[in-house]
Amino acid sequence: MTPHVEPDPQAGAAVKAADRAHVFHSWSAQGLIDPLAVAGAEGSYFWDYDGNRYLDFTSGLVYTNIGYQHPKVVAAIQEQAGKLATFAPAFAVDVRSEAARLIAERTPGDLDKIFFTNGGAEAVENAVRMARLHTGRHKVLSAFRSYHGATSTAINLTGDPRRWASDTGSAGVVRFWAPFLYRSPFYATTEAEESARALQHLEDTIAFEGPATIAAIILETVPGTAGIMTPPPGYLAGVRAICDKYGIVMVLDEVMAGFGRTGKWFAAEHFDVVPDLMTFAKGVNSGYVPLGGVAISAEIAATFDKRPYPGGLTYSGHPLACAAAVATIQVMEDEKVVEHAAHLGENVIGPALRELAERHPSVGEVRGLGVFWALDLVRNKETREPLVPYNAAGEANAPMAAFGAAAKKNGLWPFINMNRTHVVPACNASEAEVKEGLAALDAALSVADEHTA
Numbered sequence: 310m311t312p313h314v315e316p317d318p319q320a321g322a323a324v325k326a327a328d329r330a331h332v333f334h335s336w337s338a339q340g341l342i343d344p345l346a347v348a349g350a351e352g353s354y355f356w357d358y359d360g361n362r363y364l365d366f367t368s369g370l371v372y373t374n375i376g377y378q379h380p381k382v383v384a385a386i387q388e389q390a391g392k393l394a395t396f397a398p399a400f401a402v403d404v405r406s407e408a409a410r411l412i413a414e415r416t417p418g419d420l421d422k423i424f425f426t427n428g429g430a431e432a433v434e435n436a437v438r439m440a441r442l443h444t445g446r447h448k449v450l451s452a453f454r455s456y457h458g459a460t461s462t463a464i465n466l467t468g469d470p471r472r473w474a475s476d477t478g479s480a481g482v483v484r485f486w487a488p489f490l491y492r493s494p495f496y497a498t499t500e501a502e503e504s505a506r507a508l509q510h511l512e513d514t515i516a517f518e519g520p521a522t523i524a525a526i527i528l529e530t531v532p533g534t535a536g537i538m539t540p541p542p543g544y545l546a547g548v549r550a551i552c553d554k555y556g557i558v559m560v561l562d563e564v565m566a567g568f569g570r571t572g573k574w575f576a577a578e579h580f581d582v583v584p585d586l587m588t589f590a591k592g593v594n595s596g597y598v599p600l601g602g603v604a605i606s607a608e609i610a611a612t613f614d615k616r617p618y619p620g621g622l623t624y625s626g627h628p629l630a631c632a633a634a635v636a637t638i639q640v641m642e643d644e645k646v647v648e649h650a651a652h653l654g655e656n657v658i659g660p661a662l663r664e665l666a667e668r669h670p671s672v673g674e675v676r677g678l679g680v681f682w683a684l685d686l687v688r689n690k691e692t693r694e695p696l697v698p699y700n701a702a703g704e705a706n707a708p709m710a711a712f713g714a715a716a717k718k719n720g721l722w723p724f725i726n727m728n729r730t731h732v733v734p735a736c737n738a739s740e741a742e743v744k745e746g747l748a749a750l751d752a753a754l755s756v757a758d759e760h761t762a
């Protein structure tokens with residue numbers, strides 16, 4: 310595929326100049342960034358104004374699960390805009406009802422009521438609010454090595470350095486260690502040990518915090534940004550049992566892992582676990598129009614049958630976003646996108662990454678499933694010392710910066726977080742596209758290898 314527009318560096322320079330003058334970017338020191346001016350995107354690719362094309366191994370921020378500009382979703386948004394571009398949330402609107410029905414039909418167990426938000430953080434905020442009101446308790450337990458969003462409660466729940474600047478220390482959040490065998494907080498050497506010790510640690514934490522003070526435990530089903538740590542067998546079922554024992558609401562955050570990313574509609578299906586609340590966003594409509602939500606169990610929904618739910622959003626269930634969700638889900642069914650994601654993981658990405666790990670001294674571990682993979686880059690495979698220190702910046706982060714630059718030079722846009730690169734292409738990327746990206750990754754890893762010792 311080639312860019313649909315001729316290179317136009319002058320137009321690119323104008324886009325860049327206006328951006329630098331007026332756009333205030335997320336998570337950035339404004340004076341130190343140099344955002345690429347993007348001229349267009351289609352499928353798994355995007356391109357700039359200078360004629361450079363990139364294969365997107367990031368799916369944006371892991372959300373364009375059906376790639377860019379899917380014609381059926383674009384058409385559905387256009388059609389909805391012509392029919393009813395917006396309508397307030399208190400009314401029943403056909404496309405909103407249909408989106409809720411299609412989502413509820415795919416969520417596990419009895420998660421049959423959908424509260425719509427504009428994105429993932431708001432979904433987490435509302436899930437926590439529901440859990441607190443349902444239980445009459447305040448504390449929420451969340452994991453280190455997690456990301457739950459950037460609004461007040463969500464960022465306080467987050468277990469990574471992005472929390473530090475906004476940490477109120479008083480949001481009723483208690484953090485614990487979730488399992489991660491490669492860098493085990495529990496000195497475990499097998500998955501069974503890691504699972505059992507992580508569960509014991511969680512139960513001990515609950516005992517010392519006071520079970521009657523804890524409203525919810527929130528976990529990403531498969532933690533995403535923090536490193537794609539697929540939980541060991543038995544862990545999530547164990548968390549479910551602990552929640553049941555103490556009357557704690559189990560919240561699974563599937564904002565990143567949901568909607569096909571792991572090769573199932575929802576990652577919870579891999580573990581046969583049904584949470585009480587499940588948050589989603591991103592892949593629900595591939596982010597074509599902002600949308601997120603909370604899928605709610607019958608029991609928690611019943612809490613708000615006679616008692617008003619004290620939360621809402623002007624754009625809850627926005628018709629354009631819902632039309633995009635209905636069309637996206639239909640496309641995913643018709644084009645067997647979820648099955649394709651599972652196939653890519655099992656037969657293409659997984660085997661290829663394991664082969665890369667054998668050849669490259671910088672690849673300490675490969676882990677993942679579906680189109681949701683992480684390469685843990687190390688200075689030394691024996692010691693597992695990360696290629697760059699935790700939360701490194703500037704010179705200390707130079708090896709990862711060099712790796713990223715090499716990938717981009719080879720036409721691959723890589724996902725990089727700390728000492729990891731994630732392989733998270735669109736769920737409907739073709740085998741040929743994925744192989745092209747893996748070849749570019751292979752070359753870029755040779756640059757990372759130069760920093761091993």
Ligand SMILES: Cc1ncc(COP(=O)(O)O)c(C=O)c1O
Binds near residue numbers: 429
């Ligand atoms: C697991 C998880 N939860 C919540 C969020 C926050 O979503 P949003 O950025 O749409 O608010 C993210 C975003 O990456 C996420 O990965």
